[in-house]
Amino acid sequence: MITTIAIGVFAQKQTFDIVSYTPPANWNKDTKGDYVSYSRIDGASWSQIAVYKSRQSSGNIEEDAQKDWQDIVLAGHTIEQEDKTMPKSDEGWQVMSRSGIWQYNGTNVATVLTTYSNGNVCVSVLWNGTAQPYMKNLKDFIASINLDANNVIQKNNSVMNNQNNNLETMDDNNPASVSETFSIAGLWTYYVSEGVGLSGYMRREYQFNMDGTYTYRNKQWLTTAPNIIFMHETGTYTVQGNQLTLTPKKGKAGFWGKKSSTKEWGPLKKSSNYKLEKTTYTFETINDPTYGNAVILKAANATQRDGAQSNNDNNPIEVRYSLRTSASSIDNPPGFKL
Structure with missing residues (x-):
């Protein structure tokens, strides 16, 4: 809960x-x-x-x-x-x-x-x-x-x-500074189910640490797709006012096979190219005790992390992540290393 x-x-x-x-x-x-x-x-x-x-x-x-x-x-x-x-x-x-x-x-x-x-x-x-x-x-x-x-x-x-x-x-x-870093620190997630009657899901999350480092993970287990898609990125971030800048250091993505359960991983099928993209977002945190706290990230262009929101990758994007106070629901593939 x-x-x-x-x-x-x-x-x-x-x-x-x-x-x-x-x-x-x-x-x-x-x-x-x-x-x-x-x-x-x-x-x-x-x-x-x-x-x-x-x-x-x-x-x-x-x-x-x-x-x-x-x-x-x-x-x-x-x-x-x-x-x-x-x-x-x-x-x-x-x-x-x-x-x-x-x-x-x-x-x-x-x-x-x-x-x-x-x-x-x-x-x-x-x-x-x-x-x-x-x-x-x-x-x-x-x-x-x-x-x-x-x-x-x-x-x-x-x-x-x-x-x-x-x-x-x-x-x-x-x-x-401590107060600015603290304004974004925490686990921010975007978790959605595949649809009614389907067991799949798409999960993206940012873990912003107080020491100025971050981890980004993206796991997609879709009933309509043959493989599990997984992305993992680490780096550093800075906050100045309402500007959040991510500077990635390492990143990896790939396709894994499926097993009967959505919680299990099959073997690695292939690795894919992963682009490390330094990005500055305009961000806004929303404090809402009723529906939960959230952060909205806005960027001038689409990134591999956040994906595109139109057919034009040059269009601005806006993504919303919810603050999660319990443990992450994304697990790494067995033996995964950056």
């Missing part, structure tokens, strides 16, 4: 230490001595938001953020692709974020630590997640925060709005 990731649904306002906030509804709450956390698991995807107790500030937001980054994140994880925002200020508070990627059971986890400081006291909010839709939960959580130091309620709406912008643009000079 495919579990839809719940986004944009929130509970009533709560308070921990000096932080008032609205947690995501139906997330599991866990209170420890120095923090309160909220977590959710959807199949193979999960996310966590934690609010830590405030402490005395050093008087410098960057020093406060660095110390919490060291104590909360670096103390327990080996971080790659570190990034940070510039400090923003409003109504006596400053805020900045640090981010990076770490590994958990072989899965890339994105982490963002947001630190607030008024020069006397500082406090941090931690977010971890393995799928792009959870970033909306973080943005909504940050936008709901009010800070109360020394019994003075500090409503930081404009700071929170600035911070939401930072989460979208982490580093304008780095197209592969």
Whole structure:
């Protein structure tokens, strides 16, 4: 069963230490001595938001953020692709974020630590997640925060709005920043059945990893075709704004014989030429808790990966892939190697 990731649904306002906030509804709450956390698991995807107790500030937001980054994140994880925002200020508070990627059971986890400081006291909010839709939960959580130091309620709406912008643009000079890479990371699939009364199928998918690599696979088991068609491609990708560029490194395609079951592979019949095509797509992600999240890829010309949508390969194409939170339904042929 495919579990839809719940986004944009929130509970009533709560308070921990000096932080008032609205947690995501139906997330599991866990209170420890120095923090309160909220977590959710959807199949193979999960996310966590934690609010830590405030402490005395050093008087410098960057020093406060660095110390919490060291104590909360670096103390327990080996971080790659570190990034940070510039400090923003409003109504006596400053805020900045640090981010990076770490590994958990072989899965890339994105982490963002947001630190607030008024020069006397500082406090941090931690977010971890393995799928792009959870970033909306973080943005909504940050936008709901009010800070109360020394019994003075500090409503930081404009700071929170600035911070939401930072989460979208982490580093304008780095197209592969954590937030931009995370916007497309995940398993995106296009799975269709052959037709009523037929057992065949066509399956295409992109696996975009947090480290900037991708895998593309295409398997076609059609009742009306004598062989199974299979394509496999790996490479790297970059994201800049709404532009996704794929740079393939290896690729292979071929025809395999069939057996009685659609889940089995026959012998390799022949290999076919496979063209490695560097392509830049305009992409749009759609967050839809009812019908599932999707990404739309648009390219100026047809590619072997995506196929043509008309008799003219020079016509633009538009393809839609759905976010899949469970395991892939495409298997490689026995002994297959690129």
